[in-house]
Amino acid sequence: MTSRLGLAVMTLAGCTASAPPAGETATSAPVETQATSVPTSSGAPSAAPMSLAGAWVSDSCGERKYPRHLTFQEGGTFSSRDLVSPCPPGAACVWSGIVDRSGSFKLEGTRVTLEVEGPDPAQGAPLATSLELGPDSLVEPSSGQPCAYRRR
Secondary structure (H helix, E strand, O other), X not given: OOOHHHHHHHHHHHHHOOOOOOOOOOOOOOOOOOOOEEEOOOOXXXXXXXXXXXXXXXXXXXXXXXXXXXXXXXXXXXXXXXXXXXXXXXXXXXXXXXXXXXXXXXXXXXXXXEEEOOOOOOOOOOOOOEEEEOOOOEEEOOOOOOEEEEEO
């Protein structure tokens, strides 16, 4: 005896499949699937990267002794904020101690390419022009240890 669920599944399957025209053989149509792995530079698969959109932060790293915040928006724009030496509340400072940048980005595979709009500020460490998006991280190359970002 067929259960109600089995009958419903068979009925639905019968509704979605159609017989090929006379004289033709049935072929299966390609099915789009989301990749679950991405090849790495070594050729070995790794987990697929997550979405880039949102806010990321990296604590001091290498020669950069202060936090850097990156925010990626849908549509390919980003902003960055370096907290080089923020002016304390209530103090009078010549410079705010915060370096803001903005621009556009491209995501190709796991490589994120940044392009800053306008002149690059002289204060603070330069912003990397490329980052690597991993399954649960964003990494900025560095002359020493790479700088890891985490979601905020």
